[in-house]
Amino acid sequence: MSEEGHNYFFSMYGDEYSDGWDRIFKPAVDYLENSNELIPPELLDDLGDLGAVKTVSYYKRVLKKAMRDLYYMRIGHDEFLDIHSAYVQRQFRRAWNTAMRENCLDPRKDMTAEWEAIYQDLVVAEYEYIDRIAQEIVYAANNKEPLAPFIQRADLWANRWTDVYNRALAETGQEEWYRWVLGQTEKHCETCADRAGKIKTGAEWLADVMPQSQALECGGWRCDCRLERVGPCGGGSLYALMFANG
Numbered sequence: 303m304s305e306e307g308h309n310y311f312f313s314m315y316g317d318e319y320s321d322g323w324d325r326i327f328k329p330a331v332d333y334l335e336n337s338n339e340l341i342p343p344e345l346l347d348d349l350g351d352l353g354a355v356k357t358v359s360y361y362k363r364v365l366k367k368a369m370r371d372l373y374y375m376r377i378g379h380d381e382f383l384d385i386h387s388a389y390v391q392r393q394f395r396r397a398w399n400t401a402m403r404e405n406c407l408d409p410r411k412d413m414t415a416e417w418e419a420i421y422q423d424l425v426v427a428e429y430e431y432i433d434r435i436a437q438e439i440v441y442a443a444n445n446k447e448p449l450a451p452f453i454q455r456a457d458l459w460a461n462r463w464t465d466v467y468n469r470a471l472a473e474t475g476q477e478e479w480y481r482w483v484l485g486q487t488e489k490h491c492e493t494c495a496d497r498a499g500k501i502k503t504g505a506e507w508l509a510d511v512m513p514q515s516q517a518l519e520c521g522g523w524r525c526d527c528r529l530e531r532v533g534p535c536g537g538g539s540l541y542a543l544m545f546a547n548g
């Protein structure tokens with residue numbers, strides 16, 4: 303659990319509950335995480351803010367369990383979609399807001415209608431993807447094909463989070479500068495290897511190619527590259543001199 307969450311807890315409950323974190327809060331969170339009941343998306347959000355639950359790993363577990371339940375027909379196609387829509391929406395919002403804060407923007411005040419539309423498009427595309435996966439799982443179950451490949455795809459879901467994060471970074475920081483940081487699994491991909499370490503503005507990366515993009519030689523779905531900001535926010539013109547043609 304993060305120090306931030308720990309400190310927040312004490313600021314709320316004070317020293318008289320000094321053993322409350324270890325004695326009550328942490329066991330309660332562990333219980334929730336390990337129970338078969340889903341942590342409701344809004345509670346998961348709060349626990350994520352406290353640093354008490356890693357929300358991406360939790361969502362991957364939710365996704366895998368739902369894939370198994372769909373395959374073994376314990377739930378139907380619609381229920382499968384219902385489970386995911388609220389989680390996906392919140393995970394993507396979280397990724398987007400994290401990137402905005404990285405760009406020294408306040409998501410509550412600085413979000414524009416144009417950015418909101420981009421975010422909504424990403425969510426809709428993800429719903430369509432989940433809908434396709436659901437259809438493929440039902441087909442696999444009916445044709446006695448294995449479930450394992452779908453479970454492996456759930457493990458790659460963290461890359462979807464990174465995709466939204468990278469996109470939000472570039473969209474909301476078009477004048478800012480970012481270095482392409484090669485992912486752990488990327489040794490196979492020529493496009494990524496070529497971009498690794500290069501520094502461009504958000505607008506330039508959007509016009510060139512983005513991590514996780516289908517335009518990558520590797521197809522993007524396994525890409526875990528990310529953009530990393532270079533220099534302080536608003537350092538645009540100064541850094542332009544240093545990084546242009548980089």
Ligand SMILES: [Zn+2]
Pocket residue numbers: 485488491494513514525526527
């Ligand atoms: Zn990559």
